[in-house]
Every structure is written in structure tokens, then in C-alpha cells.
Amino acid sequence: MSEAKTSSEEKIPVTVLTGYLGAGKTTLLNRILSEEHGKRYAVVVNEFGEVGIDNDLVVGADEEVFEMNNGCICCTVRGDLIRIMDGLMKRKGRFDAIIVETTGLADPAPVAQTFFVDQDVSDNARLDAVVTVADAKWLAERLKDAPEAKNQIAFADVILLNKVDLVSADELAEVESRIRAINPYARLHRTERCSIPIDEVLGRNAFDLERILDLEPDFLEEGHHHHHDEDMQSVSVTIEGEVDPNKFMPWISNYTQVEGPSILRCKGIVAFPDEPKRFVFQGVHMILDGDVQGEWRADETRRSRVVFIGRDLKPDEIREGFLACAA
Ligand SMILES: Nc1nc2c(ncn2[C@@H]2O[C@H](COP(=O)(O)OP(=O)(O)OP(=O)(O)O)[C@@H](O)[C@H]2O)c(=O)[nH]1
Numbered sequence: 001m002s003e004a005k006t007s008s009e010e011k012i013p014v015t016v017l018t019g020y021l022g023a024g025k026t027t028l029l030n031r032i033l034s035e036e037h038g039k040r041y042a043v044v045v046n047e048f049g050e051v052g053i054d055n056d057l058v059v060g061a062d063e064e065v066f067e068m069n070n071g072c073i074c075c076t077v078r079g080d081l082i083r084i085m086d087g088l089m090k091r092k093g094r095f096d097a098i099i100v101e102t103t104g105l106a107d108p109a110p111v112a113q114t115f116f117v118d119q120d121v122s123d124n125a126r127l128d129a130v131v132t133v134a135d136a137k138w139l140a141e142r143l144k145d146a147p148e149a150k151n152q153i154a155f156a157d158v159i160l161l162n163k164v165d166l167v168s169a170d171e172l173a174e175v176e177s178r179i180r181a182i183n184p185y186a187r188l189h190r191t192e193r194c195s196i197p198i199d200e201v202l203g204r205n206a207f208d209l210e211r212i213l214d215l216e217p218d219f220l221e222e223g224h225h226h227h228h229d230e231d232m233q234s235v236s237v238t239i240e241g242e243v244d245p246n247k248f249m250p251w252i253s254n255y256t257q258v259e260g261p262s263i264l265r266c267k268g269i270v271a272f273p274d275e276p277k278r279f280v281f282q283g284v285h286m287i288l289d290g291d292v293q294g295e296w297r298a299d300e301t302r303r304s305r306v307v308f309i310g311r312d313l314k315p316d317e318i319r320e321g322f323l324a325c326a327a
Contacts, residue, residue, distance in 0.1 A: 011126040012089075014098045015202055016111055019133030020142050020149040021104030021265040021309060022284035024162040028133055028194035028201070029101055035198055040095040042088050044081070046103050081111070082118050089124040097202060098125065104265065104309075105232060107148050108132075108155040109216055112207070116220055129206040132156035132186070133194060137166040138284065140175050143182075153179055154215060156186040157206035164190045166287075185211060232264075235315045239304040242271040242327040245279075251321055252281060253288060260286030262313060268306030271296065273327050 019025050033041065081100070088098060102111055108130050115127040132152045135142075139161075142149035153159065159179060164172055172190065179188065185208075189196055212219050248270060256263060266283040281290035296302055304326075308318055 011124060012092065012095075012098055013128035013203060013205075014100060014115060014125050015128050015204075016108060016130045017099060017101045017133070018106060018108045018111075018130060018152045018155070019104065019160075019162075020135060020139070020146060020152060022138075022282070023104065023133040023135040024160070024191075024194045025101050025104070025133050027162075028131075028160065028196075029099065031194050031196075032099070032198055032201065037198055039097065042095040042098045044084055044098065044100045046081075046101065046106070081114055082121060085114070085118075085121045085125060089120070092124070097128070099202075105148055107151045109151060109212075109219065112155065112212070113219060116209070127207045128202070129157040129204040130155050131158045131160070131201050133160045133162050134175075134179065135284070136161050136163045136172055136175055136190075137287075140178055143178060150182060153182045153186075155212065156183055157208065158201060158204060159183070159186045159188045160191045160194055160196060160201075161188060162191045162194055165192045231311045232309065233311065233313050233315070234307060234309045235313050235318050236305065236307040237319050237322045239270075239323065239326050240301070241304065242273050242302055243304045243322075243325040244327040245272045248272075248322075248325040251325055252283075252290075255318075255321055256283050256286050256288055259314070263308055263310045265309040266306065268304070270304035270306070271302035 017025050017029060029043065029045075033043070085098075088095075100111065102108065112127055112130060114121055115125060116122055132155070134153065139149065139153075143153075161172070161176060161179065167175070176188065176190075187200070187206075189200060209219075252266075256266065263283065263285060266281075268281050270279045270281070272279055275292065276295050277292035278294055278296055279290060280293045281288060283289070306318075306322055
């Protein structure tokens, strides 16, 4: 890509969507993609876990979805991000903006850094804003034990304080003041299921390099130092077939009740016999959600996959428990 430099207005705006595990990033992304906006977005998703699930949970609009698996976007796959961005730049004109959804465990700094430090990327794309979705119920806990959660708040230009339905007015005020103590600058919106006008999130032109350099003076240096949560594990299990809902439902609800404290996130797509639609379940600690969504395609194998993310998980127990649900 050795074309002449592009002026700032012609650069493709990139929104980095971040937020801790299960905060509501995919909910926001799907809301954006489902709305009548007349815009075309290229979407890059990255997840922590071995089996790609997020990709399948992003609504199938016309958007092109690029998936980066197996690793944290901010480290091992940053090369991947650069490669995908380079590929996207060659297809300029086919979309109006790019949305990058990071894993809940990503530190947004090195992701944002890519748009300044990599020459090809920075010549053609501009970071429009870092949008952070925060879970009103769990954020305060995560600020205690997960440095990524704090960085995601610190780096945000826009914050959606989501899941307001799960907390009292007092808890909400408390978590909001915690956020304000870390980041007094971001625009903050209280949301339920990330319900927000799209122009509060995209096309903000809000990323403020000066502020970030105050926060991290070495932001523009290559080789950004970044610690990982070494204890974080992911356990994925796939059944090459269907599961019995009469076994699966009691197992998953019981398992998340008992092991909830160590399960930061679980999700899965499973096939039930005689059910033309995929059953999708999602969990954050012991709170579970599940529903049938989207039909299995005729050419698709009806396989059932789950992924659990957390600390102190019991991989054998998860594997045996899920495998025992096979139909
Ligand atoms: N009660 C409630 N649940 C919500 C809200 N927003 C999202 N959820 C649920 O929270 C769970 C996680 O939402 P996602 O959008 O998948 O979260 P995420 O940040 O993309 O998750 P990861 O990509 O795994 O980090 C799902 O079960 C959602 O349906 C909300 O405002 N209130």
C-alpha cells in the first residue's frame, strides 16, 4: 500500500469497542448493525477462547465480519489486526467505517496504538473513538481484580454504563462515581441492553491523543508493555452433534449457580433435536440468558459448542458435564 497519504477527512474512521467480559459489546454491535443507518461497516471481532462463537452471534447483515481468534488482540494477534486493516484498506470504498470489537480481556492501549504507530494503517485509517461498555452490576468488582477493566474505562472516549436494570439507583450512582474517578472526560450514558442513538457511539471524532499521552506517556512507543492476567483460562468443548435439552438445561443452570463466582463468562451455541433454530446461551457469573436464534443452515453441521472463561475453572468437570448432555 504505497499510495499517496490520505487526508484526515478521507481516512476511514475506526471505532474500537471495548469493555470487560460480558458487559454488552456484542449487544451494542448488533444494535448498530441492525439499525437503519444506510452505512456499511466492516467489523473485526476478536475473542478469547478456542471455538469461535462471537462471530456467529453477530447479526448477519451485509457487513463483512473478520474474526481473529485465539489470543488477545492487544498482543499475540496485533499483527493480525494490522494484516486485516491492510486488507480492508485495499477495499476502501466498499464500507464507510470500521468497528473493532476487542475481547473483554484486551487492554485498549495497544489496540489504539496500532492506529498511530503502524504507518500503513495510520495513513489510511483514523481512530474515531474508544467506546467502552461497562457492566453496572459487575464493574466495581472487576475494578478490584482486573487491571484491564480499569484501563478500558481510563481509555474510553464514550462509556455506556450498561445493564442499569440489574442494579438499584444507589448502586448505579456508586459505580458511576467510581468511573468518574478514573475517567472524568468520557461521555457517559446509562443504558439497558446498550440502547443508545447510534450517533452517540459512531462518528464522534472523539479520540484525544493529548489526553492519552498524559495518561500513558509512552503510548506512541513501539513495544508497549502490557501485563496479562496469567490466571485467566478458557475451556471450550464441542460435541459434533445435538444435545438433549432435558439434560443440558438443568446442567448449565446448576453448574453456573454452583461455579458462578469463578465463571466470568460462558456462552455457547447448541443444537437441540427437532429444533430448526440454534439455541444460544450466555452467562456472566451466575446470571444466564438463553434463547433460540437464527436457523441452522442446510449446509451447516448441527454441532454444539460451549466456552467458559474465568479463573480457577475445572476443565475436566466442564468437559464431562457438557459431553454427558449429548443427545
Ligand atoms: N439484564 C441485562 N442483560 C444484558 C444487558 N445488556 C446485555 N445483556 C446480556 O449480557 C450478556 C452479555 O452480553 P454481550 O453483548 O454478549 O457481552 P460482550 O461484552 O459482547 O461479551 P464478551 O464478548 O464475551 O466479552 C448477554 O446475555 C446479554 O443478553 C442489559 O442491559 N441488561
